[in-house]
Amino acid sequence: MTTAIRLRQRRAVALRFLAGFVAVVALAACGADATRPTDTSLDGAWTARSFGVAAMLNLTWTRDSVRGTGTYNAISNTLGCGGGTLVGMGSVTFRAARSGSSVSGFMTFDNGWSPPYTGTLEDNARINGAFRSIDAGSCSFELIFGLIP
Numbered sequence: 001m002t003t004a005i006r007l008r009q010r011r012a013v014a015l016r017f018l019a020g021f022v023a024v025v026a027l028a029a030c031g032a033d034a035t036r037p038t039d040t041s042l043d044g045a046w047t048a049r050s051f052g053v054a055a056m057l058n059l060t061w062t063r064d065s066v067r068g069t070g071t072y073n074a075i076s077n078t079l080g081c082g083g084g085t086l087v088g089m090g091s092v093t094f095r096a097a098r099s100g101s102s103v104s105g106f107m108t109f110d111n112g113w114s115p116p117y118t119g120t121l122e123d124n125a126r127i128n129g130a131f132r133s134i135d136a137g138s139c140s141f142e143l144i145f146g147l148i149p
Contacts, residue, residue: 042124049092053086054077057094057143066103081131081139085113099104103127117141 096105119129
């Protein structure tokens with residue numbers, strides 16, 4: 001085999017390797033991260049205690065949503081915003097859209113009350129949020145990352 005043929009073969013192998021390498025890098029850079037959380041450290045227990053209602057939610061965060069389930073306990077409920085119907089203990093579901101630090105969705109309680117909930121994620125440690133009511137305006141219900149006594 002002549003030297004020219006060997007050089008062409010080596011060049012072809014090198015080009016195929018380079019093309020494969022570029023393809024792998026491009027796939028890694030443009031991978032399917034759109035549905036993965038931007039920061040899995042936000043996943044976990046979030047708790048609230050406000051106006052005689054306590055709640056604990058296990059939330060999962062993605063780039064565009066926040067979802068979770070948990071429990072509530074209405075001790076001496078003065079929540080308002082339609083939440084006066086909460087009594088005793090039960091389950092709650094949270095589903096919200098997320099855009100940056102803004103969170104907007106609904107909490108659905110097992111008694112049928114499903115108020116709109118909006119808030120802002122602050123310091124990756126709390127959602128400064130509130131239930132919304134046409135009649136009563138907003139009722140503060142801040143969620144704190146982790147368990148609170």
